Amino acid sequence: MSAETGIDQGRSAFREHRWTDAFESFRDADRQGGLPAADLERLATAEILTGGAESGLESLTRAHEEYLIVGDIAGGARCAAWMAIHLLNRGEGARAAGWLARSQRLLDELTEPDAVQGYVLIPVSLERLYGGDPEGALAVFSRIADIGQRFQDRDLAALSLLGTGQAALALGRAEEGLKMFDEVMVAVTAGELSAVPSGIAYCAVIGNCHVAFDLERALQWTAALDRWCRARPDMVAFSGQCQAHRAELFRLHGAWTEALAAAGVAQERSGRGDPQALYGGYYQQGEVQRLSGRLDQAEASFREAARSGYEPQPGLALLWLARGDALRAQAMIRRASATADMATRRHLLPALVEIELAVPDVSAARAGAGDLVRFAAECPMPMIRALARQADGAVDLAEGDPAGASLALREAWRVWRDLEVPYEAARCRTLIGQACRDLGDETSARMEFEAAHAEFLELGAAPAAAWAASLMGTEGGAGTGPLTPREKEVLRLVASGQGNRAIAAALFLSEKTVARHISNIYLKLGLTSRAAATRYAFEHGLAAG
Missing domain, CATH: 1.25.40 (Serine Threonine Protein Phosphatase 5, Tetratricopeptide repeat)
Known part of the structure; x- marks a missing residue:
């Protein structure tokens, strides 16, 4: 196959989004006789999309140089700008700055305006946005939008609108930002944009929907992204x-x-x-x-x-809370919250409230819950309303107001139920049970604990199941929690030091059945070893006499 045929096949595959075929055809043609600058740029895109980021950046560098050799300053500046964008996404700030400087220098050599001026501004705007200057980023995105409109460049117009929405979100204008994201996605789903800007838009919009606690939008656009990716099975990026x-x-x-x-x-x-x-x-x-x-x-x-x-927060702080080190968890979440931007801090607030209550520092928890309530008033998303009412109710409970807690928690539970978020719904029911108990209604309290416990077990949430079980077991008796009579007997024999085979023989069961009983015991009680099970048995009066 001649180089010319390979180039024609590569261009055809590229138009049809057959990235692997495009890459292979362009690569073969390149080996035979080289590629023009525009086809080197296409090769770079195909390589990046199929997972060859390093070779893709090399091809993009070659495209940049080839454009300059033939005197196409705008093409060379465009490649330099995309190098800066790709390197910023990879976290290589120094290399990105070098390519940005080169693209800006090339702009000075242009004799007339060109759409490439907008692409060169994208890394500038992103640096401001991610550097904590959303107002400055907005000003640059506005200039990019003007350039995109002037030159009827759909990719540039969509990327400027995407960035403007992100900046609006960072400034607390969630509704405004989300509307912009929807407009961007109209262009993406209509197939108006090229592949890389489409992928950038999909992922950025979904991520920012999560930042804005808009679970419904995140679900819709994730499903759309999944379809888009499945239609391009060889695409890795x-x-x-x-x-x-x-x-x-x-x-x-x-x-x-x-x-x-x-x-x-x-x-x-x-x-x-x-x-x-x-x-x-x-x-x-x-x-x-x-x-x-x-x-x-x-x-x-x-x-x-x-x-x-x-930073893996708030998960890491909640991990240390689960390990029983509330003070370490508190130090982590307070430091992370104090240094985070506004949008990130709002995602940390529910964990901050939970940890402060565990310490306990009820006044700090109340302050965090108050911030959530104020945010919910500004941004009426169902998820943030549920988080705010849940936090408010948990603090009410700690402050000795079980009636107020019950009202807030039941509202939160209803929203979690409607959103189909079972773990948080079960946590609310456990807290509602505590409020019922504090109000003297033990029957209703136990019903709430049992319902929550069953949900935690179904999820496989062992620590939460153990929490609910411990509350169920406080109504008189030895506090044996949710174990069945057979599970209690198995636990008694485990605590006596017997192995699975001996327990099976003693109870006329198979070893497989004994293993299943022990697994259920661990899950229900939040345990992870025979030693922990033995300790639990002795502490709760279940060991052999």
Whole structure:
């Protein structure tokens, strides 16, 4: 096949979004006789999309040089600007700054205005946005929008609108920002944008929907991104981020097995060319492990997430709370909250309230709950309303107002139920049970504890199940909690030091059945070893006499 034929086939595959075919055709043609600058740029895009980020950046560098050789200053500046954007996304700030400086120098050589001026401004605006200057970023995005409109450049117009929405969100104008994201996604889903800007838009919009606590929008756009990625099965870039977003939604909706599977795919894709998926893949895995009671595994996952440069909070602070070190958790969450930007701090507030109540520092918890309530008044999203009412009710309970707590918590429970977020709904029911008990209604309290306990067991949330079980067991008796008579007998024999085979023989059961009983005991009581089970048996009067 001649180089000319390879170029024609590469261009055809590129137009049809067959990225692997485009890459192979362009690569073969390049080896035979080289590629024009525009086709080198296409080769770079195909390489980046299929996971060859390093080779893609090399091809983009060659495209930049080839444009300059033929005197196309605008093409060379555009490649330099995209180099800066890609390197910023990879966290390589120094290299990005070098390419940005080169692109800006090339602009001075242009003899007339060009759309490339907008692309050169994108890294500038992103540096301001991520550097804590959303007002400054807004001003630059406005200039980009003007350039995009002037030159009828749809990619540039969409990226400027996306950035403007992100800046609005950072400034607390959530409703305004979300409307802009919807407009961006109209262009993406209509197929008006090229592949890389489409992927950037998908992932940024979904991430910012989570920042704004807009669970419904996040769900809709994640489903759309999933369809977009599945229609391009050889695409690696952006697909890992899609899986990380899916993992978060699965976790929230109680599908923890599916969440772990999606997180695993995100981790795999992060190593194959979608580095932005690293944090989400490991953080969401860590959250499922933490909620399941696998605390050492969760800590390892959070450490991996931290390699991305982002802090694994509030998960890490809540991990130390689960380990019983409330003061360490408090120090972590207070420091993270004090140094975070406004949007990030709002995501830390529910954990801050929970940890402050555990210390306990009720006044600090009240301040955090107050911030959540004020945010809910500004941003009437169902999820933030549920978080605010849940925090408010938990603090009411700690302050000795069970009646007020019950009202707030029942409202939060209804919202969590409607949003289909079972773990938080069960936590609300447990707190409602405590409010009922404080009001002297033991029957209703036990009903709430039992309902919450059943939900925690179904999820596999061992620590939370043990919490609910401990409250169920405070109504007289030995505090044996939720164990069945058979499970109590198995626990008694475990505490006597017998192995599974001996227990099976003593109770006329199979070893497999005994193993299942022990697994259920661990899950119901939030235990992880025979030693912990033995200790529990002695502490609760279940050991052999």
